[in-house]
Amino acid sequence: MLLKPFNLHTPKRLAAALELYGALPDVRLQAGGTFLLNNLKTLKRKGAKTPQHVISLFHIPELKGISREGGHVIIKSMTTIDEIYNSSQLTGKSSILHIAAKNISSQLIRNMATLGGNLTCRYTWTEMPATMIALEARLHFTGTNGEEIAVPAQEFFKNAAKTDKVFTHVTIAEDASVAMAYFRAKKSPYVDIPLLSLCIKTRPVQGRFSETIVAVNNCVTFAQRDYVLEGFLNENHIRPGIEEQALAYLDEAIYDTRSSDYKKHMFRVGIKHAIRDLIGKSHDYSRN
Ligand SMILES: Cc1cc2nc3c(=O)[nH]c(=O)nc-3n(C[C@H](O)[C@H](O)[C@H](O)COP(=O)(O)OP(=O)(O)OC[C@H]3O[C@@H](n4cnc5c(N)ncnc54)[C@H](O)[C@@H]3O)c2cc1C
Incomplete structure (x- = not known):
């Protein structure tokens, strides 16, 4: 299907993109386009209004790349999912992003889809949101007036991932x-989108779970934390068998929302699998 006509703008600097974004009426941002272009087609099919202007962020070098600075990993918004998968900069806890990226869709989508698009598309079948919550990431935005703000990932998704700024x-x-x-x-075996995803972080201290974050994406609401499961884990030692007991301490509302029996079962499989994985990895921290 052909898209309805629009004016495509291709600024080369972030400042120019912000100026256009502030000045143009009826405008959308485009990163990799894997979500946006489908979205514009859906709007056309429904007979709904489509934007007059699209600003591509593709040619803006300031928005690309992964680096480490001052004890932080920095991933720019236009970094593709494939670049995240292949990056040698993502070590330590950030290496979990390799696993999340590897599982996203197909190579064709990973080549085009960006971190920024994944986090801001307000589509719940995405995997970076739960991962960013568990990593305690901060998302940085610049407004059309040039003002910069940083928001914890958890807060962003609690507020339904809404923004009128450039991430x-x-x-x-x-x-x-x-x-x-x-x-x-x-x-589904046909189109690889997630049914659910989970990311768990813990700090093993003297054989116990501590500062645990359980970030859950049930793929029908925005990614959120299971504080009930976190509380249970934080009161316990890291030991084999704890994963079975943990299933009695879940915030069921998260897992039951619009879930089939299969999905509820897969959540329990996933929680056990992830906790077992943490138990295995916690040996690496046995000095603590
Ligand atoms: C066939 C298919 C399979 C998929 N499977 C998976 C999967 O398995 N796992 C998964 O996690 N995801 C999956 N997705 C979703 C995919 O990851 C998203 O489509 C993609 O991440 C969006 O990124 P993009 O760069 O293409 O964004 P775009 O499509 O360009 O933009 C998406 C939205 O985000 C906004 N936006 C983009 N960048 C910015 C920015 N810097 N600041 C502010 N707003 C911005 C745009 O305005 C737009 O509304 C799948 C998508 C498809 C089409």
């Missing part, structure tokens, strides 16, 4: 003493 980058504090685990199940 520029994410920062993740480096931390060598935490263990991370990731689990996802796919929705």
